Amino acid sequence: MKLLDGKVCADSLVADISRRVAGYVDSGLRKPHMTVILVGEHAPSESYVKSKIKSCENAGFESALLRFPESVTETELLEKIAAINADHATDGLIVQLPVPNHINSQNIINAIDPEKDIDGFHPTNFGRMTLGQKAFRPATAYGICKLLQFYEIPVKAKHCVVIGRSNIVGKPISIMLSNDFEIGNATVTLTHIETPRELLLDETRRADIIIVAVGIPGFVTEDMIKDGVVMIDVGINRLQTGKLVGDVDFENVSKKCSWITPVPGGVGRMTVAALMINTLMAYQNNFDLA
Ligand code: NAP
Numbered sequence: 001m002k003l004l005d006g007k008v009c010a011d012s013l014v015a016d017i018s019r020r021v022a023g024y025v026d027s028g029l030r031k032p033h034m035t036v037i038l039v040g041e042h043a044p045s046e047s048y049v050k051s052k053i054k055s056c057e058n059a060g061f062e063s064a065l066l067r068f069p070e071s072v073t074e075t076e077l078l079e080k081i082a083a084i085n086a087d088h089a090t091d092g093l094i095v096q097l098p099v100p101n102h103i104n105s106q107n108i109i110n111a112i113d114p115e116k117d118i119d120g121f122h123p124t125n126f127g128r129m130t131l132g133q134k135a136f137r138p139a140t141a142y143g144i145c146k147l148l149q150f151y152e153i154p155v156k157a158k159h160c161v162v163i164g165r166s167n168i169v170g171k172p173i174s175i176m177l178s179n180d181f182e183i184g185n186a187t188v189t190l191t192h193i194e195t196p197r198e199l200l201l202d203e204t205r206r207a208d209i210i211i212v213a214v215g216i217p218g219f220v221t222e223d224m225i226k227d228g229v230v231m232i233d234v235g236i237n238r239l240q241t242g243k244l245v246g247d248v249d250f251e252n253v254s255k256k257c258s259w260i261t262p263v264p265g266g267v268g269r270m271t272v273a274a275l276m277i278n279t280l281m282a283y284q285n286n287f288d289l290a
Pocket of ligand 1: 140163164165166167168169170191192193194195213214215216234235236237267268269271
């Protein structure tokens with residue numbers, strides 16, 4: 001078993017971005033700029049936002065964190081997003097999800113200018129990505145593709161099973177791996193909560209690559225997989241002991257895998273790296289750079 005080390009891959013990608021940014025700045029351009037909106041106090045979101053801001057520093061980007069209280073209204077948030085959309089000094093905008101229940105998250109996503117939508121959640125980007133057109137690709141799914149590419153994991157013509165169909169992970173990665181992208185052309189099965197257990201097991205036991213994003217600790221067990229599978233664990237679950245674990249029973253499953261992502265230090269790191277790639281692309285679009 002070998003580790004698909006998200007830290008090693010992300011550090012390499014961010015170092016490359018930082019070299020490019022240094023070149024742009026040397027030629028007289030301003031730095032790329034990411035703005036993050038954070039609503040309320042949500043411990044995991046605080047930690048995700050912190051790592052995004054830190055990664056901006058490493059990539060040579062400017063960043064701004066705009067905090068709003070839990071009580072902020074949807075209208076106030078939409079007004080702020082409209083102002084940032086109109087601001088040419090911001091290349092990329094993220095509204096950290098989840099937002100409080102009184103705010104409709106889809107309305108928020110839809111309000112972000114697709115040209116600044118570095119999370120890749122706006123219907124325009126999601127649609128373009130689905131059609132195989134140039135787009136900001138959803139960051140976690142894009143990060144997984146970059147990780148597979150970095151470790152030269154064969155994907156073309158492989159049988160890939162995705163467990164979980166969320167709009168931010170399962171659905172986009174199933175589309176991206178089945179598309180004719182630089183990493184893709186796999187035969188993909190997307191499973192979800194209505195997939196009968198027997199069917200799920202049929203699929204996972206003959207899968208070459210499994211991507212699991214369900215948010216259930218230990219969901220994938222050793223009896224569900226074949227020897228040599230590539231396992232991508234997207235889950236981030238905090239146990240009562242405080243330990244962070246994924247959706248895979250790592251100790252037992254890893255023994256049967258050819259490659260596996262650790263949690264932490266796997267897909268999470270790649271999500272942030274993919275955001276940096278998207279922000280650089282937004283900046284390059286903004287300045288008509290190649
Ligand atoms: P989500 O929105 O809660 O979606 C979970 C998906 O799993 C749903 O599609 C659900 O099906 C499906 N599911 C639930 N139980 C299932 C079962 N027994 N069999 C098959 N499918 C089942 O979660 P998410 O946002 O995708 O996140 C999933 C996990 O990944 C969480 O632990 C989250 O913290 C983590 N995450 C990590 C990153 C990262 O950067 N590493 C990024 C995002 C999320 P239904 O649609 O039918 O309900």
